[in-house]
Amino acid sequence: MADATISGRAADAVVEEIEREIVSGDLASGRLLPPERDLVARFGISRAAVREVIVTLTNKGLLESKPRHRPVVRKPGFDTAFSALGGIVTHLLKQDGGVKTLFDVRIFLEAALVRHAALSARKEDIAALRAALERNRAAIEDPVLFDNTDVAFHAVFYTIPGNPVFPAVHQAFVHWLYDHWQSMRRSPEQNLVYHAGHRDIFEAVRDRDPEAAEQALSAHLSEAWATVKETFEDGATGGDTNRGA
Amino acid sequence: MADATISGRAADAVVEEIEREIVSGDLASGRLLPPERDLVARFGISRAAVREVIVTLTNKGLLESKPRHRPVVRKPGFDTAFSALGGIVTHLLKQDGGVKTLFDVRIFLEAALVRHAALSARKEDIAALRAALERNRAAIEDPVLFDNTDVAFHAVFYTIPGNPVFPAVHQAFVHWLYDHWQSMRRSPEQNLVYHAGHRDIFEAVRDRDPEAAEQALSAHLSEAWATVKETFEDGATGGDTNRGA
DNA sequence: AATTGAATTCTGGTCGACCAAACTGGTCAG
């Protein structure tokens, strides 16, 4: 499968070995990978092959290699996994309805999360939402800060299920959509509207009304979409996402 | 970003260029990538660098390179994106509660999908579900076929929203969980139970009852989880055992 | 003694050459 990719190269065995060592903790996260030459000696392969191994592991997200430095070991987390997607998704977004497609997914997922929150949020969760909402309100005048608090507010919903995958997904969404999101520099008036959306969502959740919460979330994001959309629909292809297969 | 992650190398510029060409269609999907030497000549870099480019693109999922053959261009799709995750997720699953974490996500997402289906499935969708259910019923005696029809039944829900991301996600789930999934499920009696679960879900969707649908799905998958769980909980959650392969 | 800067060494980046498998075509036997 994914590991054995499709290769048959000598490098592959080494890739698996290093992967094992990283996962098992023999190569602790944060540590530096041994110098390429050491690996050459250890595995009896050429430097080029080692190099290939490093590139592969880097792309897999298990290593973080800066231009001229030793690669740093990074134990994989779900967030790591999603960041590995980055490259491809970036291109997918450029294709026809890419952004809309992704945004739709976000709406869908977040609607479910909000519903879930309305049904099973604990007191602490509600408190966290309230706090995030307040910070969001306080930042209405500050474009940048509002942006951050906006993201933070939504982020809370991704943490409520307590499953590490959701925050990772959220992070990925933010990352991927950030450019578009930002193209439409927000005005205080706009922020006011968004904040109102957040408030509606919060209140519905607080009142334990899943339907209303989902509805509010849906309305809020659809609204946001309508605004974002304009930023890159100067002459769009018109194709509307759906019905792909 | 993925670009910037490793960048600094000469190879990076080439990676971006090739990426562009693939996305733009200049390098059509299915075609073979030009020989490495051609690229060497064209970009004025060494063979090793070209090689690195190819490895990178392969890992990104834009190329499919078999051991001793010319790489094949693969236009990225959302499915491609998820398959890129494979390597990491495979390892994540081996860590402590990895499988459960992922399975929970599946339950969560699929519950939302089922609910969505109950609310907005079209006639064709219902018909597709009915057909899938029937095929599933007919296969109760056949372990392998049942497996396939089981997956196929669930798959229908992922297609209903009409967003290409969901089928890709489903495919990824199946891929990642398949091993565990397969460790058990092989008795007709068990299949009977599962089919009943499917039927309950279908009927709820058909009757346009989102609550019941979600409930049925949740029960069905939780049940499946309970069974799957046993297949790898012989010793348990705590110590992470192995080193082994 | 502390600091700084230059020389040394270490390490990653790049390259060109060599090897072996795959592909091509052309020829010869049936």
Add this chain to the structure above:
DNA sequence: CTGACCAGTTTGGTCGACCAGAATTCAATT
């Protein structure tokens, strides 16, 4: 005329060497 075999070419895989930037060390100066 057809098909299998063989040689030449193409092309990917591997390697060792060389280059340049980064880290380290150590000594000279303040």
